[in-house]
Amino acid sequence: MYYLYHIPGKKIGVTRNLNNRVTLIQGYKEGEYEVLDSSTDIDYISEREIELQKSFGYKIDRRKYNQLYKKSNMKINATEQTSTFPAPLNNLKTMLLNNKGLNWQTSHGVFTLSNKTIDWIAKNAKTSMYNDNRSYVYNKALFEFNKTKTICNKKPLKMFQQIRDWAEEKGIYKKGNVHVQYMKLQEEAGELAEALLKDNQEEIIDAIGDMVVVLTNLANQKGVHIETCISSAYNVIKNRTGKMVNGTFVKDEPIKETPMTQNGAHPLMKL
Structure with a gap:
């Protein structure tokens, strides 16, 4: 776990060991510093450190925390x-x-x-x-x-059905249309973006939940259950390989075979 600590009036830093780094090395006891954030994601905590250093008006580190620890290229x-x-x-x-x-x-x-x-x-x-x-x-x-x-248990599947029952009762399926639902989805996505920027956990949960409700209704309006959509997507990605690049999973692309001419020769080769 990486801890983002704040010594009021002094600095904001990151450490994996608060007692060693803050208390033993810098001399600040519990109560003289505060933990602003924590995460197992070194990239997130590194960006957050710079963000809060700017926000509090402290000196900005020349190098991000994650740049101090190069990956070891571990071989398994x-x-x-x-x-x-x-x-x-x-x-x-x-x-x-x-x-x-x-x-x-x-x-x-x-x-x-x-x-x-x-x-x-x-x-x-x-x-x-x-x-x-x-x-x-x-x-x-x-x-x-x-x-x-x-593996999904029965509880979330029941929840999806409860959403559909609610939408049916409210007349969303009879009187609504997919275009309105799509616009609603974009609206909720905007609220999620705002919640992420504010790092407001309560609003993040609310926005994601609203998006799931909208997607459940949108799927039903197109004659399919959202459970089927999720299952279909998972079956596509479950065996996908790739790597993380700049915080995004980039899938491995299949090797494309070079086409041959009718006589079996490479098209760029001179006959």
């Missing part, structure tokens, strides 16, 4: 049974966080280092019997964990 050794990481247990989570977004292939498919996956690995990893500076997890166990994250 995957066998049929296990995935082994080049780090001891006491340093494993830090290394995983510094390589967030990394994908690796196993016999159970492609895994990605997300926040939830990192937490699971850190809790379930074992020290390698061959090297104390390496740790591992079982691929099947990680696969089963990922499955439980994506």
Whole structure:
């Protein structure tokens, strides 16, 4: 976890260890500083630090926090049974966080280092019997964990039906139209953007919820349940590979074969 701390009148900084960095090194005890934000995402916390330094009028760091810690280009050794990481247990989570977004292939498919996956690995990893500076997890166990994250239980499906029942009762399906619903979706998206800029968690939840309601109704107006749309989208992305670039997942593009002429020669080759 990365902590964004504030020493009033002095500075705003980031650390993974408040006691060591703020108390032992700088001499400020609890109550003499405050934690403004925290996150496992080093990129988010780095941007937030600069933003708040500007907002409070403090000196801006020359280099962002995430630029001080270069990714280690961690190589994961995957066998049929296990995935082994080049780090001891006491340093494993830090290394995983510094390589967030990394994908690796196993016999159970492609895994990605997300926040939830990192937490699971850190809790379930074992020290390698061959090297104390390496740790591992079982691929099947990680696969089963990922499955439980994506399976929907009956409660949200019931909630979607409750939304449809409400919309039916209000006459949205009989008297409304998809164009109005789409405009409503854009309106809610604008409210979400504003909530994100203000970092207002309550408004973020409200805006996302409103967008889900609108999408549920829009799907129903086009003769399909939103559950079907979600399932269809997930089936497309579940085996997709790629990497994180500037905070966005960029999927791997398939290799396109160069067309050949009728006689089998490359079109750029001279006959």
